[in-house]
Amino acid sequence: MAQSSHPNFISRRRLLQGTALVSAILLTPLAASTEASASAAAEQYVSSVGKSILSVASGSKGQMSSQFRSLMARHAAISAIGIFSLGKYKSKLPNGQRSAYFSLIEKFVAGLFIKYAPQFAGNRIEITGSKARSAKDIIVSSKVHFASGKAPLDVQWRLLKAGGGYKIFDVRVLGIWLAIQQRTEFVSVIKRNNGDVGALLKFLRGGG
């Protein structure tokens, strides 16, 4: 009985394999083409924003904060970053405080950018590849080159596809994802204050 059903099983399996193969052959070029075009657009976006960031980083320090905040307002997925940074305490942020919190994050990140800018102020950004984690989640890899001859710096950009364009959700420098790093620190502040998100807001306002 088992022997008589075996050939049928094989033929059904072969039929399924054949169908899958034909489907793969027919659909792969289309999928590859769509992914390639999405990646090309994402790469172009990072190339353009990266140039602007390098320009701000090597510009005058007096204007750096306002220029960088302007870039953030246009290109950072600030709501997603803000909520992400609260980790498991995200539900504890009162709705009435959301916009103030997002604004404080912009100020906080701009402050960090000014501190680190001299070390990352390269003169050229080279896009080295990209990969879609999902349709809305794309990672673009780049190298920042320095006029001083310093070894190039690998920087990865995690993009969130929103509407017709992209927003930057996270940046990886020296192997460190900055939003993940920020989340660890923010959660630590809230945790050490018995889950009080107000303590984080106080820190971000400069009163921590």
Next chain:
Amino acid sequence: MGAGLIDTAGIHKNAIASTTTFVSRLLAALCIAVLVTSVVAPQPAYAEDDRRIIILPAGSDEVDAGDDYEESGLRDPFEGVNRVMFAVNDAVDQVVLRPVALVYRTVLPRPLRKGLANFLANASTPVTLANDILQGDMKRAETTVVRFFLNSVAGFGGLHDVAGEAGWERHTEDFGQTLAVYGVPSGPYIVAPLLGPATPRHLVGRAVDILANPWTWILADVSLIESLSPTMAETISARDEAIEALDATREGSPDYYVTIKSLYHQNRESEINNGAIIEDDLPDIPDVR
């Protein structure tokens, strides 16, 4: 006969003394070596196309995703003691290491400091090469060998990184990374006196690297200060390069202990993966409207 007995005892005594000296040197070298990885900012990681698969045992404390990601970083069951040790190490860094690095920066011009850093990096080739091979990564082993010969010959003994300029980028490997690739879990986060942030796996790896490094044995018979000179030079050189980054980190951090722990963990994971991004480990982007 009696003389023979006396000689034998003398030989034993010398052997014990020698071993004790060596062990004390090893420990001292270990202390300083790990201090480099703990106090100094993360080292560059180099992205590569190849993605290494790391099989972690069930219940591993290293990888997770989703909303609880921050809870599943490096397990820290000894946080209370670790924070005390961290404060001590930080004080030593601020009182001794950072000022020494500043003096070093003031005394030596940048090209000389860069040359010394290149020389020390070139001298660490045996450790990197051994671990490249142990991890079965012959492509990176080839890069390590080419870099060593190019920099030793055309780069004046390693003072100039001509290989890097020609596109052979530097990478580092250590036995702690090799253990991780073999699937050995890191163990909990620990901050040991002077050793700084580490894990048991990292510390064991450091000890093995020191024992396997030919320089340890070449310098075994010289005075303690001479045998530790390369390690001290490496520490000061690395601390010099990290002055601005660490100052900025300290100023901007709401909790310096947590910041350094997270930086250490992320950087170490990146090193183990040779800079490659493990996409499945990334937390999802929240859907915010």
